Amino acid sequence: MKAGFIGAGKAGCSLGRYFVHYGIPLAGYASRSMASAQAAADAAHTQSFDSFDKLLSMCDVLFITAPDGQIKGVWEQIRAFPVRGKFICHCSGSLSSAIFSEITEAGAYGYSIHPMFPFNSKKTSYEDLSKALFTLEGDREHRDQMLSFLSVLPNPVVEIGAEDKVRYHAAAVMASNQMAALMNRALRILESCGFSGQDGLTALAPLVRTNLENILRSGPKEALTGPVERNDAATVEKHLRALSGEEKEIYLPLCRELIRIAESKYPMRSYEHMERILEEEH
Ligand SMILES: NC(=O)c1ccc[n+]([C@@H]2O[C@H](COP(=O)([O-])OP(=O)(O)OC[C@H]3O[C@@H](n4cnc5c(N)ncnc54)[C@H](OP(=O)(O)O)[C@@H]3O)[C@@H](O)[C@H]2O)c1
Known part of the structure; x- marks a missing residue:
């Protein structure tokens, strides 16, 4: 044809x-x-x-x-x-x-x-x-x-x-376009810490690339690292104090999703304290 x-x-x-x-x-x-x-x-x-x-x-x-x-x-x-x-x-x-x-x-x-x-x-x-x-x-x-x-x-x-196309497409946008938005915001924060645009990208590249490869290979649960995975509420609290209002709006819901992943990874751990900290920011 x-x-x-x-x-x-x-x-x-x-x-x-x-x-x-x-x-x-x-x-x-x-x-x-x-x-x-x-x-x-x-x-x-x-x-x-x-x-x-x-x-x-x-x-x-x-x-x-x-x-x-x-x-x-x-x-x-x-x-x-x-x-x-x-x-x-x-x-x-x-x-x-x-x-x-x-x-x-x-x-x-x-x-x-x-x-x-x-x-x-x-x-x-x-x-x-x-x-x-x-x-x-x-x-x-x-x-x-x-x-x-x-x-x-x-x-x-x-x-x-x-009937599923709109939600399907929203998922694709979250995983790809919104990744660009997240990277852009991370680069802007790094810029405020003295990294030029290119230096920021170079600094993030091994972190982001390896993390994405881990996620794609074994799924988000297995790939999860960082303060939420470690149940390190004090560090999350410090992040929230250091971020501006709009930055927090991005950070908070993603942090909640990370808690959900961590809870499924460690069902015996309680993330209640961390959840309370996020709730107080609401
Ligand atoms: N880009 C992606 O990553 C991607 C991925 C998957 C699906 N899609 C889908 O693919 C479709 C096109 O997206 P795209 O990214 O290729 O857009 P694009 O690069 O902006 O290209 C659209 C093309 O359509 C032509 N066009 C605009 N209005 C027209 C009209 N009334 N009659 C005939 N031609 C017209 C434009 O014309 P001229 O150049 O002649 O002015 C242009 O060449 C969309 O439905 C999009 O959702 C895109």
Whole structure:
């Protein structure tokens, strides 16, 4: 089945080049601007289209890789063209295939296919995509054809219910984007202790990298270290005294989650004193 992309951004460019690498034929790209479509087509050795209907007529599986807020509008434009028998997909983590309103009446099959992966580059992200998990949600009747289309890729594909997509996506954001926010705040605190941005990153790198590797290898419980794991309430109390209001707002709920992990790791220990200290800060 031939694939096409509307939206020549980071996800569209990466997936297109990735598909080509695994032998999925590409019909080409269309986008808001012809320049993006052309650049994506050049990189994937395929064609660019100046209209959505021309691209649609050339492909069996159409990916709408425009930003989430544009997907509905793009679908409403292409629904007016002959879509019967086409697989229409988007790659949003939080939206379901329900965004394709009246797709059954139009005779097409709608899917949301979300690669759990941070595409931060149009040019290079596809190189690391092979281990990413894809979640699939959508038309049940044609699901085997969709799974067969994806089966040439080495990626595990997990099916997800439409009703779970928002919480699923929130989890992905917590584990990835919010990690960046946490790192940013830690770097700002280190800056206030005299570390330049780069020095801070260098200082944190072995700590963060090893910790993350431990978490990924054995899970958060086994990987847990630090004052909460040691039930060292005095140190946590000192942290709270040293942090500003906004810093504490970040520190406190994460500390509560750490207590939950520590309690499950050491069921015989009481973390009551530490919990009381956190409660007093509330
Ligand atoms: N980036 C990620 O890490 C990631 C991961 C998983 C899933 N996704 C999903 O992938 C989708 C795209 O995200 P992205 O990060 O690739 O965004 P992006 O880099 O901003 O690219 C979006 C592309 O869509 C084009 N576009 C915007 N409005 C359009 C419209 N009305 N019609 C046609 N094309 C339009 C833009 O056009 P021009 O360049 O032509 O102006 C741009 O090339 C989203 O649904 C997102 O949730 C992203």
